[in-house]
Amino acid sequence: MDVKKELSIRASKAEEIVCKFLPAEEGMQKTILGAMRYSVLAGGKRLRPVLMDETFKLFNGQGEIVDYFMAAMEMIHTYSLVHDDLPAMDNDMLRRGKPTTHAVYGEAMGILAGDALLNYAFETALKSFEDPNVDITKAGKALSVLAKKAGVFGMIGGQVVDVESEKTGQDITEEKLDFIYELKTGALIEASMMIGAILAGASDADISLVENVSSKIGMAFQIQDDILDIEGDESVLGKPIGSDERNAKATYVTFAGINKSKEEVKRLTDEAIELLNQLPNKNEFLQELLQYLVYRDN
């Protein structure tokens, strides 16, 4: 299987679904509706909605209930990037080679477009409640996971500790780094796979297994990021390596060394795949995708 090609096909499908739910760029608030659309369409691998959809399929999920949540997830991921890029945060004018939202629309509109995307993610997921084919108990459970993993005990929590460590210039501890990795990147990956399982009607035991799998994958994904920043091929990565060292940013490799880091990526991935294999259900693409994410070269 050509995972990269398959992923790109599924990513395009996910992008179409998100687009379908984005409001049309019209009316008095046209500017912000444009800024929301610009932010979402500025690119990205659409990993989170694809992971959600594939986990939904793993548990034989039926119908279109997952569409609302795929769209909501990508909106939340996008808002977090829009706010991350703001002058008071990372102050980035470019992301994936394109001007960031505040670079195009100004800082005030960058803040408001982020707010609007976060809010619209909930509006979108809540639209599933009006769908007569949707089981509202499942949708409610999925919505609770989405909210919790995106919030102060999820992604925002990780972001806060990361920002705080950078701004105060304090030496980061290994405990803090684990916390940041688990929440900042991990939480939305966990939520994506968990929501896929919940919406497909998986049992509580299976949902908890999926949480475990996705938590290991999220951590391995992040450590691989640190490794690529040292050993990656700039022409494949599409960005310069060595940025962590230049910014004196402590990473997993700083604490564990490069060899131990590679071992850890392998250990976490093996454990995740082994867990997944305990399920009677199979989704070959999901298996390959998880390994590809972790052992990727860009």
Add this chain to the structure above:
Amino acid sequence: MDVKKELSIRASKAEEIVCKFLPAEEGMQKTILGAMRYSVLAGGKRLRPVLMDETFKLFNGQGEIVDYFMAAMEMIHTYSLVHDDLPAMDNDMLRRGKPTTHAVYGEAMGILAGDALLNYAFETALKSFEDPNVDITKAGKALSVLAKKAGVFGMIGGQVVDVESEKTGQDITEEKLDFIYELKTGALIEASMMIGAILAGASDADISLVENVSSKIGMAFQIQDDILDIEGDESVLGKPIGSDERNAKATYVTFAGINKSKEEVKRLTDEAIELLNQLPNKNEFLQELLQYLVYRDN
């Protein structure tokens, strides 16, 4: 009835409810949890949760389901103020005589605390789904209204058009001003009263009557604000008058003149009260509160 005194008793009760739902200031993300609490406790009349609770009572609502939504509503109102005060927006260092959130915690934390409050509002409202005494269909309907009225077709939409008019220095049209008033201030007042009615189990016709009442009250409330900025007593208001004129800010009074504005406040309020009187249910305090809000002197 001493409305002012009664309101302050109910506002304290509402504040206690919001506090009960705010997470404890501990753990790795202690700073942001502190910033969230600081923002919510920095004062305010707690009008929105009080209006929600009183509308809930008007329709004989029972139980504690409304508590989750009172807290969620105040968190959304608070996040909107925290983001409004940011340097890229109104750049205010003081609100109600106290340093604003970003003035205390820095700009990055101001952005993140706002995001966290918006997200936590949904987490809080979603906690009602786990309460065995809660009717999940009602809670879902209330949540949809909350999300819609807070978003780009509600409060944020009004805020965007307001910011855009100010930043571009364009002459504002009467149509735009109506749009801003209806959404920026009106939407959350509407949501508050509608959610109270929904959670109490009011009929669709009654919910729509309440939307109508609250829309008129929201508009009258805002026009009264413009009148007070011209004719108010600074010692009662607690802030200098004439700020709209100094900032060359077009208000309802700019278009209609002061007498027509006063007539409009009276017309809207009379209509709202008349509509409310069509209901067999009565809540004397709510009636007086609505009139007090509109004819207030501060």
